[in-house]
Amino acid sequence: MRTTALITGASSGLGAEFAAQLAARGHDLVLVARSADRLEALAERLGKAHGITAHVLVQDLSAPDAARRVGAELADRGLTVDLLVNNAGFGTCGRFEEIDGSRDHDQLMVNVVSLVDLTHELLPGMLARGRGSVVNVASTAAYQPTPYFAVYGASKTFVLNFSLALRQEYRRRGIRVLALCPGPVETAFFEVIGTRKAAVTGRFDSPGAVVRAGLRALDADRSYVTPGLSNFAGAHLAPRRPRGLVAAIAERVTRGVRDAARVA
């Protein structure tokens, strides 16, 4: 039976890699982002390479009605979605008062609101069919407060906890929910932020390795995964309390990143 995966942020980085690996597994695709030309090129390439059908759905996910529009477009085209990959996202960096408030607003719309709204759009159909999966891309930033990335880190903490909660609600009803929590990955993410120093560890994973780890974790019905040994260690071995002290230590680390982003 053919299954369809919808991937947000499929025009670049981890999203494009999810598209490639899921196409190689034989899934049809719905590719969502703003960059129509990139999505069209990817759809054509993956269709030819893997004999799958890839649909392009151009949508700005910071728009308040984005998920409703995606849902309406899927209904118009007669498409059902078996796997939702909520991957689209971006980060802002700097002192909170220096960051454009509308940029932070859009960040929350893309990283958080559209992710919840799309899940509302697509989960009921999965439940009705008795099967389906949701992969939400969080980050190692989810595990502690991230000064100078205050909104980004908090958005990813939301994504992680939202995913873990949903998984518990739906695990006995045929629905898998996975939070993928990568550390720094070699994508355009850091161009958007303005400095590669935002990869605090200085080490980058490849999108291919991160997505492979994510799909393996989904196959194994895990609740979350942090690919890479050093990311795993940072996420699981570092103390999380007292919370104020953890935030103070994090500030010492991210201060340098803030300064690098300012001069970049």
Ligand SMILES: NC(=O)c1ccc[n+]([C@@H]2O[C@H](COP(=O)([O-])OP(=O)(O)OC[C@H]3O[C@@H](n4cnc5c(N)ncnc54)[C@H](OP(=O)(O)O)[C@@H]3O)[C@@H](O)[C@H]2O)c1
């Ligand atoms: N790279 C890392 O180090 C890293 C680490 C941990 C987590 N992550 C997370 O991984 C996810 C993917 O990021 P990436 O690293 O692959 O970065 P990327 O290469 O910059 O890709 C970001 C994707 O999000 C899409 N996007 C951004 N704003 C959008 C909007 N308003 N509407 C629709 N789509 C939008 C972009 O598409 P368009 O510009 O075409 O719209 C693009 O396809 C993000 O959630 C990010 O937070 C990344």
